[in-house]
Amino acid sequence: VLAEIGVAAARDALARAGRDAKDVDAVLVACSNLQRAYPAIAIEVQDALGIEGFGFDMNVACSSATFGIQTAADFIRAGNARSVLVVSPEICSGHLNWRDRDSHFIFGDVATAVLVEAADFAPAGHWDILGTQLKTRFSNNIRNNFGFLNRTAPESRDSADKLFVQEGRKVFKEVVPMVGDLITDHIARLGIAPADLRRLWLHQANAxxxxxxxxxxxxxxxxxxxxxxxxxxxxxxxxxxxxIAFHLNSEDLKPGDTGIICSFGAGYSAGSVVIRKAA
Known part of the structure; x- marks a missing residue:
């Protein structure tokens, strides 16, 4: 199931970029909830699309996509790839405790895909990645203990911690300053003033x-x-x-406009990707 929705999103991304599967060197599946340990979902997506090269899965919870984008950009900077698909199939309903009235209604299921390419290879009208910055800090305030080492039956009394659990108020109090400081530091390092930011595409967790x-x-x-x-x-x-926020709210930006794609979530983890619309 995870590969199927990932393939659909990847095909859309390739079509928008005018690319064929043969142009892609690697596939990264970056998401919160992987369907299995192995074989990697990314390799299944790679096979379904007919892509040569390599693929692997990565999980940094709600920051998986931005961590995947930096990983893809690093592959390109190092000369190990020219075109990398970052696919994020998120079936969040699979880890919900439907008896928890504080959290079960929060999530939705979807898949996205981003094509990261070398600047001299990218199509016209692309977005330049000006910089990426990642941060992690350990916290138990968002947690899911499901895994092969704890195979408690779902109906068991002690199975609640095998599903999504969070201390919402603590998360709010600790993550907001962490992410604010991450973005502020990142744009300062790049010589970008806050007034120069045309748009922020933030992780959609809480308004x-x-x-x-x-x-x-x-x-x-x-x-x-x-x-x-x-x-x-x-x-x-x-x-x-x-x-999704970027996909639905970026067509109106003009060449030279600068914005930030930023995610944050369990870990804690946070990722910032500063981009600029190319001519």
């Missing part, structure tokens, strides 16, 4: 978190145009959320 993070970065409360929200339509789609 209140996004509002405060954007305010910390921009210095004022962001408008819907500056920091669009898609939560009301798609819910929290884990690592795919910021990519």
């Amino acid at each position: 209140g978190m996004n509002r405060l993070i954007a305010q910390r970065v921009l210095g004022h409360e962001a408008s819907e145009d500056e920091s669009p929200t898609v939560l009301d339509t798609y819910a929290n789609t884990s690592s795919a959320g910021s990519i």
